[in-house]
Amino acid sequence: MLIHEKNNPDITIGETIQKADIGRSKLFRYYQSKAQVLLDIHRDIFEQLFSVSSFSEAWLNQDTPPEWISFLSKYQCLGRNPFLLSYKLCNDLDYLITYITGLLTQTIQTRLQSAYTNESLSIPIPILAQAVSASFSGLVMSWFIKFQFIDAEKFATFTHRSIGALVHEATENSIVFAEQKLLDAVR
Numbered sequence: 001m002l003i004h005e006k007n008n009p010d011i012t013i014g015e016t017i018q019k020a021d022i023g024r025s026k027l028f029r030y031y032q033s034k035a036q037v038l039l040d041i042h043r044d045i046f047e048q049l050f051s052v053s054s055f056s057e058a059w060l061n062q063d064t065p066p067e068w069i070s071f072l073s074k075y076q077c078l079g080r081n082p083f084l085l086s087y088k089l090c091n092d093l094d095y096l097i098t099y100i101t102g103l104l105t106q107t108i109q110t111r112l113q114s115a116y117t118n119e120s121l122s123i124p125i126p127i128l129a130q131a132v133s134a135s136f137s138g139l140v141m142s143w144f145i146k147f148q149f150i151d152a153e154k155f156a157t158f159t160h161r162s163i164g165a166l167v168h169e170a171t172e173n174s175i176v177f178a179e180q181k182l183l184d185a186v187r
Contacts, residue, residue: 056116104136112128122171
């Protein structure tokens with residue numbers, strides 16, 4: 001990727017289309033800025049990371065998604081500083097952080113809605129999605145900053161278990177709540 005080779009402001013449209021092997025008009029048909037290209041890359045990453053999460057069993061499964069292990073293993077080479085590229089993004093940094101966070105939350109919310117379509121959770125799905133998103137991104141960032149001595153597979157497992165606990169809380173309490181409503185209706 002060019003962003004690894006140069007600062008964002010120094011990357012030209014010409015270099016981008018040459019590296020992507022597409023024409024200038026095709027690039028501008030789909031993207032209005034380089035930041036939008038980065039957002040699309042993150043959208044693809046999030047779709048891949050949460051691809052199996054459309055099923056309720058996946059959220060509560062003891063097995064860590066292999067996509068999470070692969071993701072952490074791939075990016076472990078960046079070292080201890082997750083903000084390594086932030087200075088290269090300059091004015092686009094705030095925009096990207098806001099929209100990348102929104103994309104992650106939106107992806108998770110869509111997956112949760114798909115997994116729990118007929119269930120009444122004790123935590124509304126938009127709030128649960130925000131909690132899962134914050135947990136996932138916070139844990140991944142903390143791994144980059146201070147926990148890289150923990151191998152990628154083990155840390156992915158810790159992250160999956162933490163998120164599973166959030167989802168379990170929402171589903172377990174909804175079962176207790178439903179049982180209580182049923183008991184109250186019988187009385």
